[in-house]
Amino acid sequence: MTSEAIKRILIEKGLKVTPQRMVIADYLIHEKTHPTADDVFEAVKSRLPACSRATIYNTLNTLVDAGVVSAIATEPGKTRYDANMHPHHHFIDTQTGVIHDIPWEQVSQLCESLGSAFKIHDYQITFFGEYQSKS
């Protein structure tokens, strides 16, 4: 999602477009490492010197509620944030902790296999393994 698209959606939803929201959104757009709230806090410090942790959490929750960012539960006890709103799954390298995005289309459709009692709104696959870059 682009910075402009996020701004448009905030306005559509009657939410104010503030520097804090845009700096944090822009950071998430450019950062592909699925940062935690604390990663965001550290990263935006230089551009938002007065920004408190409360604002980081408020803003992340606002962006998630507005549907422009998603929160992912990977490791127990940590919440990570992702501005990639294309449906996708995650591949966690168990050696390094690096989380790779796996496009939705790359994995065959699963919804049919569950049967009619389960009405699926969404599903999220987390793969664990090792990534070998062809360096």
Add this chain to the structure above:
Amino acid sequence: MTSEAIKRILIEKGLKVTPQRMVIADYLIHEKTHPTADDVFEAVKSRLPACSRATIYNTLNTLVDAGVVSAIATEPGKTRYDANMHPHHHFIDTQTGVIHDIPWEQVSQLCESLGSAFKIHDYQITFFGEYQSKS
């Protein structure tokens, strides 16, 4: 996994078979609702009146490390525990929060679709939706 199997594995790994470990393991075996650490704490209180929170966490971590229980990250900020060690996925009812187990075999194999750069050790699918029991 049965109580006896867990006892055998603890011994195999050089871990002591203590009342705390067996009561907590037995609770997880019989409880199908994917309890949190605090749920476990409350549930075993009557059988282990002196059991502290530290022991709950120590024991759960020990059982997870021993491979007889698994920790699942579903909602952000909460860790849930599951003694069902048959490979399976989870279906979270977004209305009620109830987590249903979905047998691994019910979902078609996905490992092939990712390509050779990703060496998959494990994967975990979390479905979100609504469960309609045929009452």
Add this chain to the structure above:
DNA sequence: TATTCAAATTAGAATTATTCTAATTAAAGA
């Protein structure tokens, strides 16, 4: 069976992640 000792348990303090509170500031419409 008693002794021994490393491992397990314990209470409570410490830490980490997150939310709440109440006062202050600022965005955007009139």
Add this chain to the structure above:
DNA sequence: TCTTTAATTAGAATAATTCTAATTTGAATA
């Protein structure tokens, strides 16, 4: 520019989990 309401802020509060240091206990051995 003024006003209003939402957003931001610092720091306290809460929740989840880990750590610490003292105590207890399981089980190997004498």
